[in-house]
Amino acid sequence: MKADPDGVLTGTHFIDGDHACCEGALAAGARFAAGYPITPSTEVVERFAARVPMVGGCFIQMEDELAASIALQGGVWGGAKAFTVTSGPGFSLMMEHIGYAAMTETPCVFVDVQRGGPSTGLPTLPAQADMMQARWGSHGDYEIIALCPNSPQECFDLTIKAFNLAEEFRVPVMFMMDEVVGHMTEKVVIPPADEIEVVPRKHTRKSVEEYLPYATNGDMVPEMAHAGEGYKFHITGLTHDERGYPNMTTQTQDKLVKRLQNKIRVAADRICMVEEDRLENADVVVVSYGITSRVAQRAIDMAHERGLKVGKLRLITAWPFPDKKIVELAARVKAFVVPELNLGQMVREVERAAAGKAKTIAVPHAGGGVHNPEEILNAIVEASRC
Amino acid sequence: MAKGRVSIVVERCKACGFCVEFCPTHVLELSGAFNSKGYHPPHVVHPEKCSGCDLCGMYCPDFAIYGTKSAEAKSADAAKDAKAAGGEK
Amino acid sequence: MLNVVDDTVNPVEPFLRTDRMPHIWCPGCGIGTTVNSFARALIDSKIDLESLALVSGIGCTGRVAGYVKLDSFHTTHGRAIPFATGLKLANPKLNVVVYSGDGDLSAIGGNHLIHAARRNIDLKVICVNNLIYAMTGGQTAPTTPGHATTSTNPYGTFEPAFNLPHLVEAAGAVYVARWTTFHVRQLARSISEAFQKKGFSFIEVISPCPTLYQRRNKMGDGLDTMKYYKEKSKVKNGAPTSEVGLTLNGEIAVGKFVDRDRPDYQSMMRAQYVESLGDLYVEMTDPEEPEMECVCG
Numbered sequence: 001m002k003a004d005p006d007g008v009l010t011g012t013h014f015i016d017g018d019h020a021c022c023e024g025a026l027a028a029g030a031r032f033a034a035g036y037p038i039t040p041s042t043e044v045v046e047r048f049a050a051r052v053p054m055v056g057g058c059f060i061q062m063e064d065e066l067a068a069s070i071a072l073q074g075g076v077w078g079g080a081k082a083f084t085v086t087s088g089p090g091f092s093l094m095m096e097h098i099g100y101a102a103m104t105e106t107p108c109v110f111v112d113v114q115r116g117g118p119s120t121g122l123p124t125l126p127a128q129a130d131m132m133q134a135r136w137g138s139h140g141d142y143e144i145i146a147l148c149p150n151s152p153q154e155c156f157d158l159t160i161k162a163f164n165l166a167e168e169f170r171v172p173v174m175f176m177m178d179e180v181v182g183h184m185t186e187k188v189v190i191p192p193a194d195e196i197e198v199v200p201r202k203h204t205r206k207s208v209e210e211y212l213p214y215a216t217n218g219d220m221v222p223e224m225a226h227a228g229e230g231y232k233f234h235i236t237g238l239t240h241d242e243r244g245y246p247n248m249t250t251q252t253q254d255k256l257v258k259r260l261q262n263k264i265r266v267a268a269d270r271i272c273m274v275e276e277d278r279l280e281n282a283d284v285v286v287v288s289y290g291i292t293s294r295v296a297q298r299a300i301d302m303a304h305e306r307g308l309k310v311g312k313l314r315l316i317t318a319w320p321f322p323d324k325k326i327v328e329l330a331a332r333v334k335a336f337v338v339p340e341l342n343l344g345q346m347v348r349e350v351e352r353a354a355a356g357k358a359k360t361i362a363v364p365h366a367g368g369g370v371h372n373p374e375e376i377l378n379a380i381v382e383a384s385r386c
Numbered sequence: 387m388a389k390g391r392v393s394i395v396v397e398r399c400k401a402c403g404f405c406v407e408f409c410p411t412h413v414l415e416l417s418g419a420f421n422s423k424g425y426h427p428p429h430v431v432h433p434e435k436c437s438g439c440d441l442c443g444m445y446c447p448d449f450a451i452y453g454t455k456s457a458e459a460k461s462a463d464a465a466k467d468a469k470a471a472g473g474e475k
Numbered sequence: 476m477l478n479v480v481d482d483t484v485n486p487v488e489p490f491l492r493t494d495r496m497p498h499i500w501c502p503g504c505g506i507g508t509t510v511n512s513f514a515r516a517l518i519d520s521k522i523d524l525e526s527l528a529l530v531s532g533i534g535c536t537g538r539v540a541g542y543v544k545l546d547s548f549h550t551t552h553g554r555a556i557p558f559a560t561g562l563k564l565a566n567p568k569l570n571v572v573v574y575s576g577d578g579d580l581s582a583i584g585g586n587h588l589i590h591a592a593r594r595n596i597d598l599k600v601i602c603v604n605n606l607i608y609a610m611t612g613g614q615t616a617p618t619t620p621g622h623a624t625t626s627t628n629p630y631g632t633f634e635p636a637f638n639l640p641h642l643v644e645a646a647g648a649v650y651v652a653r654w655t656t657f658h659v660r661q662l663a664r665s666i667s668e669a670f671q672k673k674g675f676s677f678i679e680v681i682s683p684c685p686t687l688y689q690r691r692n693k694m695g696d697g698l699d700t701m702k703y704y705k706e707k708s709k710v711k712n713g714a715p716t717s718e719v720g721l722t723l724n725g726e727i728a729v730g731k732f733v734d735r736d737r738p739d740y741q742s743m744m745r746a747q748y749v750e751s752l753g754d755l756y757v758e759m760t761d762p763e764e765p766e767m768e769c770v771c772g
Contacts, residue, residue, distance in 0.1 A: 006757075031759065032565050034557075053748045056757040058564045063590040067557035070550060074530075074561025077548065078569065080759075082561070100551050227528040227546040227562055228569050234492070234541055236549035245495060246541060246549075393483055400502035403698040408657075425502075443485060444515065444659040447500060447507030447697075452485040 003027050003160075003196035006055045010192050017155040017182040018043035021111060021175070022051065023190060024159025025083055029198050030109075031057030032075035032082040034068040036090060039123040040179040041113035044085040065090040069097035073106045077235070079226040081163055081201070083109035087179075088117045091130055091137070099138030100237050101172035102260060105214070105222060107201070109162045111175040113182040114290075114341075116367040126179035127367030128290055129342035134174040135319045141257050143264040145271055146174040146319035148289040152186045158316070164199040165271060169263055170221050176318060178341065180291040180370060208232070213244040214256075220263035264320055272322040275314035278304075282311030284383040285329050286337045287350050289315040291370055296339055299376035308384050318346060326353035335383035339363035339376045359386050389459040390438020392430050398450035399427035405442035405451050411435040414442065414451075487514040490524075492544050499538060503697020505656030505682030506536055509603055510543070512659050512680075513574070516666035527570045530559040532584060534610045535684075536576035536603040553583030556591045559598050567741055567759065570670065571597070577604040577679075578616040581637050585617070592646035594740045595674045601666065602639065602677065605684035606721075613687030620723040624691045641716040643677040644733050650676035651716065651733035656683065657704035658729060665731060674739040681727060694724070 007026035015023075022044045025033070031052065035045035049059040057080070062068040068084045075082035086094060091112045101108055114130045116122025134146045145165050149158045155177060162173040204211050204223035213233045214222045225231040238246040239253045264271065275293075277300075279285060284303075288296040293314045303310045311333075313325060326336070326349075335358055338347035343364045351360040363379045365371050392413060399421055406414045406428055413436045417429040428451065430436070438459055443452030455463065487510065500506050517524065524545060531540035533552035540547040550558045555573045563571045573580075580588050580602050591598060607625060608614040614627040617637045624631055640651045650672050654662040662680060669676035683689055683700035694700060704727060711719070712730040719728035738746070748756040 032561065034561060053752060054755050054757055056760040058744075058759045060560070060564060062557060062560075063586055066554060067560075067587055067590075070554040071557040071561035071564075074548075074558040074563075075565040076561075078562040078565025080565040082565070096551055097554070226566070227548075228526045228566050229546075230525040232524070232544050232546055234547045234549070236541060237551060238549065245492075391483075393485070395485075398497055402503040402696075404503075404508070404701060407698055407701065440486065441659070443487065444511045444663075445508055445656075445701075446511070447504055448497065449485060449487055449491060449507065449511075452483075452487070454483040 001198050001200050003193040003198045004029055005193035008193040010190050013188045014185060015152060015188050016185045017152040017177055019047050020152040020155040020188045021159050022047040024156040026051060027196055028160040028163035030081045030083055032080035033059050034062050034071035035084050036062055036065045036068045038087045038090045040115055040182050041085045041087045065093035069094035072108055073101055076106050076108050077227050085111040087113050087115045088130055095137040098172050099140060102142035103237050104235050105170035107166040107170050109166055109173050109175055113177040113179060115179050122368050125368040127341045128178055129367060131318060131345040134176055143261045144172055144174055144319055146176050148176045148315060148318050149181055150290050150293045152188045156188050167199040167201055178290045212242045215242045220259050268320045271317055271320060273316035274322055274325055275316060277312040279311035281309050283309045283334045284337055284380055285311045285313050285333050287313045288339050289318055292339050292341055295371045295373055296376050298373040302377050303380045310380055321349045323353045326350055330354040330357040333358050334386045335359040335361055337361050337379045337383050339371050341365050341367050388434050388436045390436040390453050390455050392436055392453050394427060395450045396421045396427045398448045399425055400448050401425040404445040408445050409442055487511050490514040490544055492542055495542060498542050501686045503683055503685040506603055508656040509680050512662040513666055515663035520667040520670045522570060522670055526568055528562055529572045529574055530555045532575040532579035534576040534579045537579060539574045553579055556587040560596050563597060573598050573600040577602060577618040578608045581639060582617050589646040592643045592648040592675045595647055595737060597673050597739045598675055599669045600677045602679045603682050604679050605682045605688055607684050607688040609684045609687050613691060620721050622723050638720040639679050640719050640732050644716045648677045649674035649735050649737055652731045653679040654729050655681040655704040655708055655727060657701050
């Protein structure tokens with residue numbers, strides 16, 4: 001389905017990542033957002049508040065992130081595509097409702113413009129230390145999708161992708177920006193609406209008598225209905241059966257929770273997006289994401305100038321983690337170098353997937369700024385000596 | 387001829403006693419019989435006094451009892467309503 | 476004759492998910508009684524059930540969502556009101572009812588309660604107040620009257636309790652009433668009145684929790700409590716809400732306390748946008764018809 005032209009600001013813009021993210025949401029068809037101010041994410045919803053009354057949507061600033069993260073889900077069940085935007089402390093507050101979205105299979109997008117932590121940390125400075133939290137932050141077993149843009153252009157393009165994945169898999173999608181990507185101003189090209197593919201809500205076509213809110217077939221994703229259409233369905237965060245009714249037995253739990261995971265896992269190949277460069281003869285592969293990937297690019301280029309055989313693997317999808325790619329590379333490269341603006345998060349996934357077949361060298365950074373390319377270059381040089 | 391009748395869904399009853407207590411004409415009492423959960427459901431002891439007001443139904447937390455008006459009582463009600471509506475013209 | 480089998484139907488039956496009966500509430504619990512009044516109000520006000528949505532939180536009263544045959548949402552603890560807000564804003568045609576308990580709405584949900592009242596979001600909130608956290612085993616709630624025994628105040632509570640009508644009136648609610656589960660018809664009437672109103676309506680219903688609150692405080696069972704409500708309630712329509720606080724075994728002021736008019740959130744929002752944007756303003760569009768996507772091959 002093509003994007004609704006009312007929400008598409010076609011043209012060439014010079015805007016920052018936060019603003020581009022808002023435009024991406026509008027282009028994707030988002031017409032409801034509930035937010036709460038938190039640096040460095042606030043501009044996303046400030047722009048949405050300014051734009052949305054002219055495109056037939058609604059924004060409400062709620063009284064806290066707990067309210068925002070569930071109000072957006074009410075908006076989804078009322079028929080809209082909806083999202084919220086936050087940073088570390090707010091992301092922590094939203095965890096219960098991320099779990100609720102996963103459990104009730106509410107399609108929506110949570111944008112986290114990561115900043116230094118823990119706690120209040122560094123409100124205006126970058127980090128990438130919420131990556132594990134994005135995957136494991138809520139309680140219980142569930143699976144989410146997480147995307148990492150590394151430029152304002154990607155903040156536009158990948159936000160649309162985030163909404164599309166959310167609708168396709170009926171899952172909350174974590175949009176993991178960072179303060180630098182959010183606040184850097186670059187050229188953003190927004191194409192005409194008919195060049196933008198948008199995935200519509202997986203709305204049921206079944207009759208009221210036939211419809212079961214959580215009945216599924218092959219793709220493990222149930223069809224959705226909205227409040228006010230006569231289906232009189234029940235939605236609960238309790239473990240439930242196909243009718244949506246609470247059914248708290250081990251068999252129902254097993255069936256439900258495994259399906260919530262498997263609907264993502266079996267499609268992982270399709271969901272996982274990476275950017276590759278010069279991997280064919282690489283001895284060392286630099287695995288990075290977000291703003292760090294921009295710095296890593298410089299380090300990789302410097303390494304090439306020295307004749308080192310270094311490839312790039314940029315994670316565009318962080319979750320589900322692209323295991324297969326790492327497994328395949330681990331079989332033939334000497335080492336992975338993983339720079340991150342944290343003290344070691346995604347590097348653990350690389351190490352796990354490599355299973356000892358290649359060395360994994362972390363290049364941690366506590367946050368507050370970006371790496372110096374030399375730090376990453378040094379790690380590449382060390383890795384090449386393995 | 388009673389103006390109303392009580393219907394009881396015995397298996398839902400948990401013998402809270404609300405219906406017995408709040409029936410305005412004391413139609414009901416808890417019986418000596420048991421349902422399968424071991425509760426004593428109510429039974430009708432004065433059927434002739436039932437007005438079909440459904441207060442028993444309104445009070446019952448278990449949706450186990452309700453009152454309905456007889457056909458005659460319903461048409462008498464309808465006539466009264468029509469008269470009141472006509473008088474307001 | 477114990478089981479009358481005939482062709483009559485309990486008026487509340489069409490509103491129930493009968494495939495989920497019997498419910499989990501205890502003998503003598505008043506929540507089921509409130510559901511009867513709610514059903515009565517739905518019948519009397521001729522509400523279109525297809526555009527009615529019911530949102531609840533967590534707790535014994537929160538389970539109401541699972542037992543009514545409506546579009547119903549059993550959400551997270553304390554967050555029924557913000558969820559309901561999102562629902563209402565995304566589809567303004569919906570009639571949205573929040574049905575939850577005193578702990579859920581005034582403790583963990585307290586912040587959302589006061590903000591929704593302040594904003595005058597068009598929600599009908601039915602707060603079943605059993606003066607305790609029942610589902611989790613009888614802990615102190617912000618509404619537990621002083622000197623009651625609970626599981627987290629085993630030597631007696633000593634905190635003052637919230638006077639909920641006073642709180643929501645101060646926050647901005649346009650309709651505030653309180654009844655007990657004894658006042659089944661008045662409660663139904665209040666709910667019907669709330670359906671006629673635009674804005675934040677709050678109806679508190681005092682209800683027995685015989686298993687925990689009444690038992691721990693040696694107040695008898697559900698029936699004893701209903702008799703206490705009958706004896707100690709005083710109808711005080713229009714009373715100042717500052718004077719309707721509850722005490723242990725004391726008088727229960729019931730009635731319609733507040734019934735005023737002020738523009739609801741969406742009216743104010745529309746007015747503001749029209750004033751600022753004029754013709755540029757595009758109202759939240761109706762949710763579209765399901766996209767007709769080709770399913771062949």
